[in-house]
């Protein structure tokens with residue numbers, strides 16, 4: 001029930017210690033016979049790939065353990081490390097030459113194997129059970145608190161980030177054409193390139209150390225997790241979906257979801273009673289359930305949602321992350337940001353006479369929200385026909401609303417009829433959210449079970465008898481989870497950033513790929529590197545997350561100024577492009593003035609709102625066939641589909657083509673507080689700012 005406020009005060013130690021004791025940890029670190037054999041083979045492969053590089057067996061095996069026996073990744077990592085050590089050694093030599101000698105300061109990030117090591121601050125390497133004892137070099141401190149690491153050490157060479165199978169070429173690039181030689185790299189341990197002292201020693205928990213992995217996370221990180229396998233196991237258990245609740249202002253979105261959360265046992269009776277008392281005090285008694293999601297003083301005082309409220313709940317077969325979007329037209333940018341994270345939506349409409357109509361007319365948000373949701377990729381839409389208590393549970397009114405909305409949603413908003421489900425309900429009384437009223441057991445508009453039953457509501461059993469369909473919860477329990485791009489490069493769009501305990505906290509949704517504690521990631525724009533120190537999915541501490549998850553990451557080695565709302569966190573070997581100029585295919589909404597070249601817009605992409613212009617009208621397109629109707633049109637009228645070019649006025653933002661990412665390749669264009677078009681990115685025309 002938060003916009004991540006509750007996690008801002010978390011004690012990082014509590015998180016790290018959560019249900020994970022040292023015994024479990026030692027158990028996890030034991031290598032099976034199969035793993036030992038795998039380790040021996042992989043070690044030989046990496047040795048062969050690295051040629052004469054000065055790397056110890058232990059370092060190779062550390063890397064292999066961390067990268068889950070991925071030979072390519074381990075080898076590239078080790079080459080990266082060698083290059084870094086070389087740089088540091090050169091810098092240290094230069095410093096030594098230019099200054100008088102000073103005692104080494106504890107906690108300084110000195111790489112393993114350099115001659116002037118600082119005294120160990122943390123001894124974190126552990127071996128799996130049965131491992132031979134480590135050499136002296138193995139005891140070197142390799143993990144530092146992020147405060148100890150100058151940000152400069154987290155700057156990575158972009159050219160060196162192309163992991164993959166062309167290792168030889170990369171090695172050559174890094175060393176200026178030659179394979180790393182004994183001369184070019186700092187001396188590590190053995191004179192012959194490989195330190196055989198650790199040849200049969202399976203290595204322990206510590207991940208490779210070159211990136212300043214934080215100490216506490218590292219000590220409990222264990223070996224690198226095979227996230228794809230773990231993800232498949234999780235999905236087999238229960239699918240996860242991001243659900244956004246949208247609709248015209250005051251349609252009853254927060255009340256409906258707050259009541260549903262209460263009935264599902266996600267909010268306790270004590271909290272609801274308190275909300276009832278407090279809401280009554282300020283003359284807003286009817287908003288008690290809405291306060292479950294509307295948490296700020298201003299939202300409560302004004303009786304409207306302003307920001308996107310985020311919480312989680314489960315049904316029998318699904319795990320939901322719930323995003324409660326604001327309905328007021330002033331907060332459409334927040335609504336877009338919330339809906340961009342959603343897989344499915346509940347559109348709440350007010351059945352009250354006159355209210356449905358004002359939400360549905362040209363100035364209302366019912367149509368705009370539905371169009372935006374569809375344009376942002378939502379395909380399954382549950383329409384909650386709410387406040388049916390106000391119209392006496394009238395079947396005729398329900399059918400009238402269904403007919404009007406269905407026509408619009410299918411014809412104008414391009415929803416498939418099969419993707420639409422209409423559910424009559426009352427968020428206030430709770431009717432048909434989780435259960436139906438029966439004689440002697442009436443939903444009465446209060447969470448308090450002993451509150452008097454409103455006689456008008458009591459008649460619901462009779463007047464609502466016509467409805468034989470599923471409840472709202474039964475309906476959403478059947479929604480399909482979309483296919484997630486778990487195996488694509490990691491992408492997370494940031495929706496909130498704040499200084500957390502132990503690092504920079506970045507909240508958002510994983511659009512693609514996966515991430516785990518200890519991983520180095522890149523922040524775009526800016527190409528800054530950071531390390532994932534900690535993470536939560538739906539407020540629960542976890543060690544990995546995958547596409548579709550709403551995540552809170554704690555990042556170390558980065559300044560808060562380098563991450564902002566709208567940033568995209570990416571795989572360091574496959575960063576997202578940033579651009580100010582791109583081509584898009586757009587659908588023009590119900591505009592009053594036709595779009596011409598130079599038309600100013602505010603472009604919404606995930607949590608970014610950037611001013612720009614439509615810089616070129618390339619062609620109009622037949623929506624059905626995709627064929628060009630007219631090249632270089634002079635203007636675009638309502639309902640036109642067209643190819644255009646868009647230029648942003650200011651900074652470059654991270655953007656992908658729709659072909660590469662359905663989530664990060666969509667844009668919304670607004671002007672003067674109205675949505676004028678929605679589109680998909682077809683080509684990036686300039687890279688960088």
Ligand SMILES: Nc1nc2c(ncn2[C@@H]2O[C@H](COP(=O)(O)OP(=O)(O)OP(=O)(O)O)[C@@H](O)[C@H]2O)c(=O)[nH]1
Pocket residue numbers: 247248249250251252253254255256286287290303304305306325326327328386387388389390425426427428429
């Ligand atoms: N009678 C009745 N009133 C309702 C129902 N649902 C909500 N309300 C009332 O409608 C008002 C607005 O409810 P909210 O839940 O704040 O509406 P909202 O759609 O979340 O509002 P925004 O997020 O600001 O757009 C409150 O007074 C609610 O008590 C319902 O099913 N029946």
